[in-house]
Amino acid sequence: xxxxxxxxxxxxxxxPALLLAVPxxxxxxxxxxxxxxxxxxxxxxxLVLLMTIPGLALFYAGMVxxxxxxxxMMQSFTICCIVTIVWxxxxxxxxxxxxxxxxxxxxxxxxxxxADHIVKGNDTQAFVLASGIKDVADMAxxxxxxxxxxxxxxxxxxxxxxxxxxxxxxxxxxxxxLFMALWSLIVYAPIxxxxxxxxxxxxxxxxxxxAGGTVVHINxxxxxxxxxxxxxxxxxxxxxxxxxxxxAYAVIGASLLWVGWFGFNAGSAxxxxxxxxxxxxxxxxxxxxxxxxxxxxxxIAKGKPSVLGxxxxxxxxxxxxxxASGFVLPGGSLxxxxxxxxxxxxxxxxxxxxxxxxxxxxxxxxxxxxxIIGALLTGVFSYGALSATDASPDxxxxxxxxxxxxxxxxxxxxxxxxxxxxxxxxxxKVIFGLRVSEDEERxxxxxxxxxxxxx
Amino acid sequence: MKLIMAIIKPFKLDEVRDALTPLGVQGLTVxxxxxxxRQKGQTEIYRGAEYQVSYxxxxxxxxxxxxxxxxxxxxxxxxxxxxxxxxxxxxxxxDVERAMRxxxxxxxxxxx
Numbered sequence: 056x057x058x059x060x061x062x063x064x065x066x067x068x069x070x071p072a073l074l075l076a077v078p079x080x081x082x083x084x085x086x087x088x089x090x091x092x093x094x095x096x097x098x099x100x101x102l103v104l105l106m107t108i109p110g111l112a113l114f115y116a117g118m119v120x121x122x123x124x125x126x127x128m129m130q131s132f133t134i135c136c137i138v139t140i141v142w143x144x145x146x147x148x149x150x151x152x153x154x155x156x157x158x159x160x161x162x163x164x165x166x167x168x169x170a171d172h173i174v175k176g177n178d179t180q181a182f183v184l185a186s187g188i189k190d191v192a193d194m195a196x197x198x199x200x201x202x203x204x205x206x207x208x209x210x211x212x213x214x215x216x217x218x219x220x221x222x223x224x225x226x227x228x229x230x231x232x233l234f235m236a237l238w239s240l241i242v243y244a245p246i247x248x249x250x251x252x253x254x255x256x257x258x259x260x261x262x263x264x265x266a267g268g269t270v271v272h273i274n275x276x277x278x279x280x281x282x283x284x285x286x287x288x289x290x291x292x293x294x295x296x297x298x299x300x301x302x303a304y305a306v307i308g309a310s311l312l313w314v315g316w317f318g319f320n321a322g323s324a325x326x327x328x329x330x331x332x333x334x335x336x337x338x339x340x341x342x343x344x345x346x347x348x349x350x351x352x353x354x355i356a357k358g359k360p361s362v363l364g365x366x367x368x369x370x371x372x373x374x375x376x377x378x379a380s381g382f383v384l385p386g387g388s389l390x391x392x393x394x395x396x397x398x399x400x401x402x403x404x405x406x407x408x409x410x411x412x413x414x415x416x417x418x419x420x421x422x423x424x425x426x427i428i429g430a431l432l433t434g435v436f437s438y439g440a441l442s443a444t445d446a447s448p449d450x451x452x453x454x455x456x457x458x459x460x461x462x463x464x465x466x467x468x469x470x471x472x473x474x475x476x477x478x479x480x481x482x483x484k485v486i487f488g489l490r491v492s493e494d495e496e497r498x499x500x501x502x503x504x505x506x507x508x509x510x
Numbered sequence: 511m512k513l514i515m516a517i518i519k520p521f522k523l524d525e526v527r528d529a530l531t532p533l534g535v536q537g538l539t540v541x542x543x544x545x546x547x548r549q550k551g552q553t554e555i556y557r558g559a560e561y562q563v564s565y566x567x568x569x570x571x572x573x574x575x576x577x578x579x580x581x582x583x584x585x586x587x588x589x590x591x592x593x594x595x596x597x598x599x600x601x602x603x604x605d606v607e608r609a610m611r612x613x614x615x616x617x618x619x620x621x622x
Contacts, residue, residue, distance in 0.1 A: 118556075296561045298554055357555055367557065404558025417557065 085180035089197035095327035096202045102318025103209035107216050114308025121300040122499020123224050125509050130219040134235050138212045141239045147204050149244035153187040156256040158245045169200050186253035192446050194253045196325050214243050214271045220416030221279030222286050228504045230487040242475045246270050262464035266323035268378025268430040269468040276423020277469050278476040285480050288413035290496045309366035316373045320380035334380040337388035344389050345372025348396025371399035371421050375429030387436030395428050430465050434458035511606040512580050514573045518591040518599040523569050529590035541570040549597030574622050
């Protein structure tokens with residue numbers, strides 16, 4: 056007689072076998088940590104912080120007059136401190152939690168919950184930022200959330216520090232502190248969310264920005280332009296001699312920026328892999344090409360290749376390659392570098408003097424213009440295979456449709472940053488005022504604001 | 511007593527000092543100064559901002575000597591500091607009323 060197999064028994068036997076054969080889906084298994092990736096990201100974080108202190112501090116301080124050197128360095132140093140706290144309290148939560156398409160939620164206020172996966176001293180799983188949207192892939196990493204948060208913090212720190220270049224020599228310290236705290240929360244964090252969180256509208260649309268062409272450079276550049284227009288020109292500009300006091304500092308600063316930028320761009324791969332290697336490669340090539348581009352353009356136009364020009368050209372190249380660094384190949388990076396070097400030479404020397412605004416250290420001329428050049432050219436030179444994933448096997452190759460997406464990303468950053476920066480300046484003006492008095496400006500900010508002098 | 515004040519080109523300082531030692535000049539004071547006479551400055555350009563810099567670096571030497579050494583010192587300085595080019599500098603002779611060596615209290619000629 057045929058024994059009837061009881062269906063339940065059959066399933067009970069088969070089910071474990073079936074489960075073992077089925078591959079683990081991301082939703083079920085905790086994301087795995089990779090110590091190589093984590094080590095690189097820890098190092099990258101340190102490199103990017105070095106870009107602000109002392110990289111940017113020296114770069115900017117070297118370009119101002121002797122009486123403002125300390126005050127300029129103080130801006131970078133203090134912004135590092137203020138943004139650290141603001142990021143911890145709310146900035147990170149607004150930028151890098153699921154939330155809506157326009158901003159994150161408040162689940163990580165005060166970094167609440169960031170230690171949830173720690174068992175016996177270590178994280179048990181890697182950071183995954185859920186998109187919260189069906190059919191939109193989560194952002195999965197192989198590193199602990201603290202490392203991702205810290206890496207992003209260093210970006211949040213340098214962005215407002217860049218703006219300070221536009222209003223050098225004339226902003227009140229109290230006003231600057233309040234403005235930067237508000238700006239970091241209200242302008243930086245949302246834009247970072249739009250572009251880098253998987254739930255962000257720009258990310259969903261397909262705008263490409265590997266390491267912050269829009270989020271950092273266009274954002275800071277446009278904010279800088281608004282600041283210098285609202286605060287007005289320095290007393291005595293443009294006829295007074297305002298020559299840089301110590302360009303040696305500026306060269307040292309630019310060099311620290313260059314090396315640190317490997318953390319900025321290659322670190323944005325969030326992994327120690329070939330993409331990071333390619334990002335490092337294109338960063339170096341674009342920067343060198345831009346420095347030479349600016350240098351030769353200046354040599355031809357003005358008769359002498361200047362040290363300030365070579366250093367500025369390098370920074371322009373670094374800025375322009377930032378959004379493109381994870382998407383382009385060496386050939387594209389060479390073009391991006393040359394265009395940025397020559398283009399930013401023109402915007403920092405000719406455009407500024409033509410239009411007459413006093414963007415003292417060329418926050419807009421280098422970061423704004425360079426960022427726009429880079430963000431747009433990313434849409435031209437993007438190599439599909441670098442951005443391909445399982446979900447999107449062709450990646451985001453360059454072409455007309457990608458270029459248009461880049462234009463949308465650039466335009467929305469310009470509008471939001473411009474408008475909100477203006478609003479915040481008006482708020483700060485009511486509370487503290489914005490500009491130092493003419494006497495303080497003539498005496499110099501080192502003595503007037505800080506009671507100290509360096510030489 | 512006289513004070514010789516000479517403005518010279520900075521790179522000529524050692525030559526002038528070497529020319530003064532055999533004359534018995536015991537000490538001198540050196541100050542780094544800026545100035546211009548007939549020598550023109552230069553144009554400096556920083557990111558497109560052009561500045562005309564008229565003030566050129568010079569060195570000022572001050573020597574206190576007895577009246578009878580003035581001619582010899584002036585000739586030694588002018589020979590040593592000369593380059594036959596505009597900007598070589600000038601020498602001035604000022605009268606000194608009184609002088610004192612601080613350590614010993616010696617006054618006037620004994621202090622020089």
